[in-house]
Amino acid sequence: MNSIPGIGTGGRITMAHGGGGTAMRALIDTLFLEAFSATPHAPQEDQARLPLEALAAGGDRLAFTTDSFVVEPLEFPGGNIGTLAVCGTVNDLAVGGARPVALSAAFILAEGLELACLRRIVASMAECAREAGVRIVTGDTKVVPKGACDGLYVTTSGVGIIPAGCNISIAAAQPGDVVLVNGTLGDHGAAILCARGDLALDVAIASDCAPLGGLVETLLAAAPGTRSLRDATRGGVAGVLSELAEASAVSLTLDETALPVRPEVVGVCDILGLEPLFLANEGKLVAVVPQTEAETALAALRAHPLGRQAAAIGTVGEAGPYGPSVVLRNAFGGRRTVTMPSGEQLPRIC
Structure with a gap:
């Protein structure tokens, strides 16, 4: 079905689509449920x-997480x-x-949001969930007056x-x-920064947004002693790494020359005085594994499509006299401490 009562095929969300009546029912039935x-x-x-028998057959503990997403722009190279x-x-x-077994999805829609944009976003969510092997099984929709939010916010729980026997911990x-x-x-x-167009940077950088469940399974099969993942x-x-050093009471030494960074990202960071180490990723993980x-x-990571540029970037050592730390070693042997970011380098990245 290509139209929704009250907005049609090329219209926009109205307050009626959050009012609990027929317009909201039509929105849910013809867009989200489909x-x-x-x-x-x-x-x-x-x-x-969710059937308990099926859950119990998969393991002995339930993991539960939630997150909210307020990115701007809503659509960007590599995702939305x-x-x-x-x-x-x-x-x-x-x-x-x-x-992952099941997700919930709650949508805050701004009055005036284009239906075509919402359809693209919902379709992308469905496709990504299928890729990740998970179902979106419940949700909620609210509509707020124009200007109360920037088009669309999403909260997902999983x-x-x-x-x-799996005891991964930071x-x-x-x-x-x-x-x-x-x-x-x-x-x-870097992709979100360029997509905003505020700085007129003519650089083609796509987000690395990807579900990592299959990659993690591959890693754990090859390295069952994996200690930490984030x-x-x-x-x-x-x-x-700052969180990991603190939680594990260790020091981490990174090799700057081993950090895999795209030349385009290096260029953006050089122009703006940013560091790739501090920029967000949405398809990258950090793994700590035994040296053996x-x-x-x-x-194993490099054999997977999402890990072809995997790299060993550092080692774990004893905490120093001043406590846990993260140190970056450059090509000339110089060392400097990497500290936890004090705030967002970029606003509204996720």
């Missing part, structure tokens, strides 16, 4: 119902707010070792199952371990 529901015409309850919402949530589950890194990343740094942050979103790799499994883990 995209997300395996059985669009089945009775719609106020909650999703919908793909960002699905990837962000399934990746938060995956880096805990969990297999549940997943952690297999027995507090588990040990001296001697190796730090890996699965690809180039800062792609999402997806490097806001704050970038620097933020993740590092080569096997790196080979």
Whole structure:
């Protein structure tokens, strides 16, 4: 069905589509249910119902996460707010070792939002969920007056199952371990910055937005001793490593020459005085693995489509006299401390 009562095929969201009446019902039935529901015409309850037997068969713990997305612009090279919402949530589950099972999605729609834009975003979410092997099983829709939000906000929550014996933790890194990343740094942050057009940068950079569940399964099969995993979103790799050093009470030494960064991202950072280590990613993870499994883990990552540019970027050591730290070593042997970002380098990136 290509039209929705009250807005038609080329119209916009109105306040009536959040009023609980026939217009809202039509919006839900002809847009959200058609995209997300395996059985669009089945009775719609106020909650999703997940069989416990199937959940218990997958592991011994339930993982649960939630996130909100307020990116501007809503659509950008490499994705949109919908793909960002699905990837962000399934990746938060995956880096805990969990297999994503189900997602919820709540939409705040601004009066005047173009239906065509909303359709593209919802279609992208459905496609990304299928790629990630997860279903969007419940949700909510609200409409706010024009100007109360920038077009569209999305909040997603997800549940997943952690297999027995999987104990990945940000507090588990040990001296001697190796730090890996699965690809180039800062792609999402640089893509959003260029997509805004505020700085007239004529650079083609696509977001790295991608679901990482399959990559994590590949990594854990090759390196079952993997200690820690984190997806490097806001704050970038620097933020993740600062948290990891603090939680594990260790020091981390990074090799600046080993950091994989696209030349286009380096150029944007040089112009604006930014650092790729601090820029957000939406399809990159940081893994800490035992030194004995590092080569096997790196080979497994590089064999996966989302890890072909994987690299070993540093090592874990004992905490120094001043406590946990992250240190960057450059090509000339110089060293400097990498600290936790004090705030967002870029506004509204996710």
